Amino acid sequence: MISISEHTDLTQLNSFGVTARGTRLIRFSAANELPSLREKGYFEGDWMILSGGNNILFTQDYAGTLFHPEERHIEVLSREGGSVRIKASAGVEWDDLVELTVANGWWGAENLSLIPGWVGAAPVQNIGAYGAEAKQLIESVDIYLPETGVFRTLDPRECNFGYRESIFKHELKGRAIVTAVTLRFSESPRPELGYGDLLRETEARGGVSLRNIRDAVIAIRRSKLPDPKTTGNAGSFFKNPTVERSRAEKLKAQYPDLPLYPTADPNRQKLAAGWMIERAGWKGRNLGRAGVHDRQALVLINLGGASGQEIIELARAVQHDVEALFGIRIETEVNII
Numbered sequence: 514m515i516s517i518s519e520h521t522d523l524t525q526l527n528s529f530g531v532t533a534r535g536t537r538l539i540r541f542s543a544a545n546e547l548p549s550l551r552e553k554g555y556f557e558g559d560w561m562i563l564s565g566g567n568n569i570l571f572t573q574d575y576a577g578t579l580f581h582p583e584e585r586h587i588e589v590l591s592r593e594g595g596s597v598r599i600k601a602s603a604g605v606e607w608d609d610l611v612e613l614t615v616a617n618g619w620w621g622a623e624n625l626s627l628i629p630g631w632v633g634a635a636p637v638q639n640i641g642a643y644g645a646e647a648k649q650l651i652e653s654v655d656i657y658l659p660e661t662g663v664f665r666t667l668d669p670r671e672c673n674f675g676y677r678e679s680i681f682k683h684e685l686k687g688r689a690i691v692t693a694v695t696l697r698f699s700e701s702p703r704p705e706l707g708y709g710d711l712l713r714e715t716e717a718r719g720g721v722s723l724r725n726i727r728d729a730v731i732a733i734r735r736s737k738l739p740d741p742k743t744t745g746n747a748g749s750f751f752k753n754p755t756v757e758r759s760r761a762e763k764l765k766a767q768y769p770d771l772p773l774y775p776t777a778d779p780n781r782q783k784l785a786a787g788w789m790i791e792r793a794g795w796k797g798r799n800l801g802r803a804g805v806h807d808r809q810a811l812v813l814i815n816l817g818g819a820s821g822q823e824i825i826e827l828a829r830a831v832q833h834d835v836e837a838l839f840g841i842r843i844e845t846e847v848n849i850i
């Protein structure tokens with residue numbers, strides 16, 4: 514089913530809860546409705562996908578057409594050789610999929626519990642947490658390309674996944690609509706408990722099981738991250754920067770507590786932006802109605818009634834001070850409109 518509304522209030526459709534309007538909002542409930550929307554010319558001006566609205570900041574009204582995918586199917590494609598392949602459509606709530614896999618004893622997504630957002634956004638962001646990333650599970654991504662009207666299935670290599678990165682943020686930005694994702698899970702245990710307190714929190718719940726890992730991840734997230742249902746936010750506002758190893762080592766000599774992480778490239782290291790923001794004095798502080806979360810400085814929050822402009826002004830002030838102190842520019846993870 515397709516429903517089209519004009520000059521729509523988007524306040525409820527973005528997790529920051531900022532007020533903005535979209536010139537046109539098209540809700541569609543099946544991928545096979547996209548060709549008819551294309552024939553009617555709805556992709557001719559500016560357009561973008563607005564799914565769960567969990568990784569977006571509206572600093573102004575959006576003058577084009579927003580497509581809101583509402584298809585919510587989960588299908589088990591196969592179960593053989595100890596692995597289970599599942600296809601989920603773009604509008605499925607990510608955590609519903611995680612819960613389903615945990616309830617069935619299928620391993621792979623438990624560390625990604627409680628990440629807000631929909632399945633269609635998982636490959637775009639290559640969502641990740643607690644040592645796991647969506648790319649480890651993704652077998653293929655179904656897309657629609659409005660320019661040509663073609664449906665395609667991309668394999669993971671074609672998706673160019675990286676840390677919070679994929680082809681959908683680059684070559685295919687504004688050109689592809691993710692309609693469904695196929696993921697592969699394991700029927701045999703694959704615990705990944707290397708991150709911080711995860712092992713301890715899991716053991717405190719009675720030992721390593723899918724359910725206990727999921728519960729531990731949920732508890733850790735709840736202790737650090739604000740619930741978008743009550744406090745407007747979009748998760749980490751900034752990405753953790755990666756720098757040349759020599760640069761990281763110099764910083765570490767200057768700031769021995771600075772957390773450093775390896776990256777896929779042995780010559781580069783990832784720095785904890787949350788730590789740098791805290792060190793720059795911003796944790797728990799605010800500018801007007803926009804604040805830096807007091808338990809996780811990577812997260813900017815709407816203290817109530819903030820505009821997108823107020824939030825971006827806070828982000829710029831934080832970026833400025835981190836750069837002044839460490840000489841490193843932290844980039845936003847959130848999509849700024």
Ligand code: EPU
Nearest residue numbers: 642643644748749751752753772785787788791809810811
């Ligand atoms: N830290 C601080 N102060 C802070 C925040 C963090 O000192 O205010 C330190 C921590 O003590 C730790 C290090 O920085 O030593 C890393 O912190 P944390 O483990 O909380 O993770 P993060 O790197 O800040 C990333 C993801 C989160 C994900 C966590 C856990 C990004 C941009 N963010 O945060 O993802 O939940 O790791 O895996 O990579 C999200 O993307 O929205 C998100 C919440």
